[in-house]
Amino acid sequence: MLGFFKRKGLREELKENPNQPEKWLKLAEKENDGEALSNAIIYSNGNLVTEAVKIAKEKKLIEETLKHIPDSEKEIKALFAGLKEKENNKLSRARNFFETAFQSGNKKVKFFAGYNIAEILKEEGLNEEALKIVKQIEAITPDSEKKTLQKLKKELEEKTGKRKAGFFKTFKEGLKKTREALNFSVFKGREIDEELFEELEERLILADIGVKTSLQLIDELRKETKKRKLKTSDELLEVLKEKLKNLLSNYAGELRTENSPSVILVLGVNGVGKTTTIGKLAKQLKDKGKSVLLAAADTFRAAAIEQLEVWAERADVRIVKGSEGADPASVVFDAVQSLKARGEDILIVDTAGRLHNKDRLMKEIKKIKKVISREIPGEPSEILLVLDANTGQNAISQAKAFKEITDVTGIVLTKLDGTAKGGIVVAIASELKIPIKYIGIGEKIEDLRPFNPEEFVEELFS
Ligand SMILES: Nc1nc2c(ncn2[C@@H]2O[C@H](COP(=O)(O)OP(=O)(O)O)[C@@H](O)[C@H]2O)c(=O)[nH]1
Ligand SMILES: [Mg+2]
Incomplete structure (x- = not known):
């Protein structure tokens, strides 16, 4: 009896005061009511679409809901029309609808449309295309759907040969320690107060984002809280995420290798991972169809030359080397001649x-650059500085010292997998203003990844 009155009560209440999307959702779930479900979506401006899609599993309810969504909500309507066609196994019609829904400005609608497109493409064996869509929606995945999306992504990567099952280290694993150090999850579901700001500031500094940058970020967050009238820590974290993405996307960039021939000069102190990075990069460029030559211009130790030889073999590329103690610039000269003679695309100099x-280092680098630019005008097109994330703030000092010696076009940040100091990425962007081009998250060839700020920030908060 009581349940009956209650239910009736809810419907009555919503009639009088319909702008209560959560309650519409409740009603829809209880009574399998398409109109209520449509109301839940519309009154929430599409924000309850995640919950609605979950409820609308049966064909009948999908159809009922579809009938009630007003035509003015073009993308939401298309999403449900897509679900209906998919249910009917009319995949190409479904895909057309989802493509329309994919244009939505509402992230949740866009996500579900994209997810369904990816599933259909997979069904049709178009795995590459499906993976492309998955990557496009990765950054807008609602928390509740992250696991599902990662599962689909993994499957597609295995199918397209981008991942050998259970072998490659995932990006997630690579950033595990930093994510644990930041541990943003303890800030969830709280009120915004002074204590929260102080704890957050401390956390940012501990993860090596740098004192200056951390203070700046917290300062901006305080202002935004006032301006946007933020209430909960969850909203605050979203703003922080936005800020970090904006900051980092100003200092991310792809490797320039359009010129042929082009030369990449790799700098950095001993042990940061130069040779390893060069080996990984050589393999990746070769897989893209470029012909690559390595120059072993670290002639200081015989072991360094041998190590590069091992990588050349692994990547299946040629190497030019001198003997231990030889003049680095003369090794580079030989390498450039050889590159030109064979018409190869890219020379990478260790x-x-x-x-x-x-x-002495300044003179040496100057001489190497001169040899290169004399033989190939305009080169080197990239001067990459390799930094070890483990060294935290020390990496910043190293970078400053190198900047005084020569211009640097990009940074490779290695060993992010072994450190809780991954926040150094943010410090590099904000203090050095040099683009981060790659990050290293392990010792294997695949563990060098182009730096993607979206993906990086999402991982820190996941
Ligand atoms: N865990 C991890 N180790 C790395 C990474 N990059 C390089 N290393 C290791 O760091 C050590 C030094 O690397 P190496 O390339 O010889 O440094 P170099 O002296 O700058 O040439 C080696 O043991 C590498 O395997 C990385 O991204 N993650
Ligand atoms: Mg080396």
């Missing part, structure tokens, strides 16, 4: 970064 003798 160097010895003995920063303790700055004058």
